[in-house]
Amino acid sequence: MAAPRSRADDELRPRLKREHALELLRQMLRIRRLEEKCAELYSAAKIRGFLHLYIGEEAVAAGAMQALEADDAIVATYREHGHALVRGIPAEKIMAELYGKQEGCSRGRGGSMHLFDAATRFYGGNAIVGGGLPVAIGLALADKLQRRARVTACFFGEGAVAEGEFHESMNLAALWKLPVLFCCENNLYAMGTALKRSESEIDLCLKATSYEMPAWPVDGMDVAMCEAAARRAALAVRSGEGPCFLEFRTYRFRAHSMYDPQLYRTKAEVEEWKKRDPIETFEARLKEQGLLNDAEVTAIEAAVADEIAKAVEFAEAGTWEPVESLTRFVYSDRTQP
Amino acid sequence: MSAQAKTVRMTYREAMRQAMRDALRRDPRVFLMGEDVGRYGGCFAVSKGLLEEFGPARIRDTPLSESAFVGAGIGAAMGGMRPIVEIMTVNFSLLALDQIVNNAAAILFMSGGQFNVPLVIRMTTGAGRQLAAQHSHSLEGWYAHIPGIKVLAPATLEDARGMLWTALEDPDPVLIFEHGSLYNMEGELAADAGAVDIDKAVLRRSGSDVSLITYGGTLGKTLAAAEELAGAGISAEVVDLRTLRPLDTATILDSVTRTHRAVIVDEGWRSGSIAAEISARIMEGAFYELDAPVARVCTAEAPMPYAKHLEDAALPQAPAIVECVRAMVGNRG
Numbered sequence: 001m002a003a004p005r006s007r008a009d010d011e012l013r014p015r016l017k018r019e020h021a022l023e024l025l026r027q028m029l030r031i032r033r034l035e036e037k038c039a040e041l042y043s044a045a046k047i048r049g050f051l052h053l054y055i056g057e058e059a060v061a062a063g064a065m066q067a068l069e070a071d072d073a074i075v076a077t078y079r080e081h082g083h084a085l086v087r088g089i090p091a092e093k094i095m096a097e098l099y100g101k102q103e104g105c106s107r108g109r110g111g112s113m114h115l116f117d118a119a120t121r122f123y124g125g126n127a128i129v130g131g132g133l134p135v136a137i138g139l140a141l142a143d144k145l146q147r148r149a150r151v152t153a154c155f156f157g158e159g160a161v162a163e164g165e166f167h168e169s170m171n172l173a174a175l176w177k178l179p180v181l182f183c184c185e186n187n188l189y190a191m192g193t194a195l196k197r198s199e200s201e202i203d204l205c206l207k208a209t210s211y212e213m214p215a216w217p218v219d220g221m222d223v224a225m226c227e228a229a230a231r232r233a234a235l236a237v238r239s240g241e242g243p244c245f246l247e248f249r250t251y252r253f254r255a256h257s258m259y260d261p262q263l264y265r266t267k268a269e270v271e272e273w274k275k276r277d278p279i280e281t282f283e284a285r286l287k288e289q290g291l292l293n294d295a296e297v298t299a300i301e302a303a304v305a306d307e308i309a310k311a312v313e314f315a316e317a318g319t320w321e322p323v324e325s326l327t328r329f330v331y332s333d334r335t336q337p
Numbered sequence: 338m339s340a341q342a343k344t345v346r347m348t349y350r351e352a353m354r355q356a357m358r359d360a361l362r363r364d365p366r367v368f369l370m371g372e373d374v375g376r377y378g379g380c381f382a383v384s385k386g387l388l389e390e391f392g393p394a395r396i397r398d399t400p401l402s403e404s405a406f407v408g409a410g411i412g413a414a415m416g417g418m419r420p421i422v423e424i425m426t427v428n429f430s431l432l433a434l435d436q437i438v439n440n441a442a443a444i445l446f447m448s449g450g451q452f453n454v455p456l457v458i459r460m461t462t463g464a465g466r467q468l469a470a471q472h473s474h475s476l477e478g479w480y481a482h483i484p485g486i487k488v489l490a491p492a493t494l495e496d497a498r499g500m501l502w503t504a505l506e507d508p509d510p511v512l513i514f515e516h517g518s519l520y521n522m523e524g525e526l527a528a529d530a531g532a533v534d535i536d537k538a539v540l541r542r543s544g545s546d547v548s549l550i551t552y553g554g555t556l557g558k559t560l561a562a563a564e565e566l567a568g569a570g571i572s573a574e575v576v577d578l579r580t581l582r583p584l585d586t587a588t589i590l591d592s593v594t595r596t597h598r599a600v601i602v603d604e605g606w607r608s609g610s611i612a613a614e615i616s617a618r619i620m621e622g623a624f625y626e627l628d629a630p631v632a633r634v635c636t637a638e639a640p641m642p643y644a645k646h647l648e649d650a651a652l653p654q655a656p657a658i659v660e661c662v663r664a665m666v667g668n669r670g
């Protein structure tokens with residue numbers, strides 16, 4: 001059930017500079033509108049395979065990404081369009097990837113679940129629940145061994161905490177004091193399985209603290225809170241104190257993937273959470289505080305719409321990788337000396 | 338080996354350790370990580386002494402978390418290091434299959450060529466030491482099924498000494514399978530032994546009547562069988578595959594084209610084995626050269642038993658190889 005907003009939340013919430021607040025809003029809108037377009041294109045059969053939408057959870061990626069530097073690394077899951085977009089992979093390269101075109105960020109080899117980008121150190125798009133955590137540990141280990149003050153942010157759903165790889169990775173990260181920022185996006189359901197039906201202990205932070213790792217829950221519907229928590233955690237991680245665990249409490253508004261009759265939750269529950277829509281509530285609050293007016297919203301929306309239209313245009317104009325190169329990149333291309 | 342060349346007497350284990358020591362000295366990006374590789378000295382004592390020499394940052398004992406430390410090897414490789422990950426035995430590597438198959442083998446491809454994974458994973462394989470059904474299997478042929486990784490099976494001191502460095506220089510993941518029965522094998526190794534190629538099969542013995550194709554732990558048995566066959570007037574060629582992926586098909590076909598007969602000796606189970614793959618390639622590439630159907634000597638299709646006599650019976654042995662060849666060639670003795 002949706003947690004009610006309390007006075008305490010309002011007091012805790014950091015004060016945002018106007019420019020920055022508008023930027024957070026813009027980032028969330030980019031994700032929302034991109035994904036709404038994706039859903040449409042899926043119905044039009046332009047996008048195929050699995051398509052996991054992040055709609056409802058935008059505040060987490062938009063907020064958390066603010067805490068990362070250009071040379072930090074990200075490991076994400078199959079629900080990663082938002083993370084990729086906010087991290088800086090151009091919308092057009094994401095869209096081309098969803099189309100399966102070779103201009104896509106993974107040359108059309110990965111699709112929706114496997115967005116990769118070396119330029120922004122975006123290490124996927126991992127579609128094995130829990131499978132990205134060990135890789136994140138290793139990226140952080142490389143930084144530690146090479147004495148670089150970088151952070152590896154690892155995003156995963158609460159479903160992953162049931163996997164052995166989660167526990168192995170939490171332990172190893174804490175044991176070796178590795179610079180990993182664990183970002184657990186708790187949207188309450190792993191496909192159709194509610195957390196309370198799959199875990200004997202549903203306090204996720206308790207699991208993390210049992211590995212001697214600082215952990216705290218965050219209102220994942222509030223972008224400012226997400227940013228503040230991630231900044232605080234990233235600071236600690238970057239300064240060499242070891243890993244941190246954040247549990248972002250959020251909610252997925254759409255189906256798990258494109259087709260899902262949602263038998264596992266009530267419409268009323270979804271509607272209740274929609275009242276806390278991270279974009280609408282943030283927009284309303286900014287207006288209330290006099291930081292935003294209707295004209296500005298219109299301008300942001302127009303710019304985002306333009307960006308997405310261009311992305312679709314780019315994807316449409318994209319080309320198919322020749323079948324002859326099907327087996328390229330099974331192994332590295334090597335120019336023998 | 339020429340009489341004047343300077344050689345050193347050592348075991349396969351020592352050759353492997355020498356290879357790791359050499360790599361650790363040559364490249365600061367190299368480190369070793371696995372269960373009990375440090376303080377314990379390595380489950381099979383391969384890494385003994387390395388902790389003292391290189392310290393705990395580079396010789397890293399891990400928790401019993403195969404998936405996490407193999408995945409950590411993948412991440413570290415992508416992060417600019419050259420990790421050597423040791424898994425105690427191939428049976429335990431099954432706990433890390435997700436990382437090996439879904440990540441190590443796939444990331445370069447999935448990322449459209451952006452992220453390569455220069456990782457080396459070493460592990461013990463094979464039976465013969467009465468370790469029963471959870472420590473004795475030969476699953477390297479299974480791994481050889483997977484595009485995106487390379488699979489090596491050093492069967493000699495030279496290869497134990499030389500394959501690691503070449504594997505570390507490879508931009509992609511390489512799995513090295515060390516047959517447990519080889520660690521104590523002793524022999525002479527050139528004092529200046531160094532890197533060797535990892536993509537060619539070699540003839541360990543030349544012959545004209547039949548090609549015995551094998552690798553790893555069964556090379557010794559196959560050579561013994563060839564020796565016995567020579568006494569019976571049958572000239573057997575022995576091909577050591579050395580690398581199971583990519584398979585050096587050219588060397589296999591070339592040998593079969595000369596001998597016109599092939600027996601594949603493989604410690605894996607027969608069904609769906611690397612032996613089956615080799616047989617298929619011979620059919621595809623040298624069918625009309627054959628004077629007899631390709632034959633296989635493989636491990637009996639059962640989990641490995643503990644009792645010595647049963648284990649011996651389950652495994653490919655020299656007498657079975659001899660018998661198989663005699664049946665194929667006809668008695669000449």
Ligand SMILES: Cc1ncc(C[n+]2csc(CCOP(=O)(O)OP(=O)(O)O)c2C)c(N)n1
Binds near residue numbers: 127158191
């Ligand atoms: C190891 C594994 N098991 C099962 C699946 C199938 N699967 C895909 S997503 C999913 C639910 C995961 O839920 P969660 O981690 O909470 O993330 P969310 O989808 O809610 O973002 C499942 C079971 C999978 N991809 N990987």
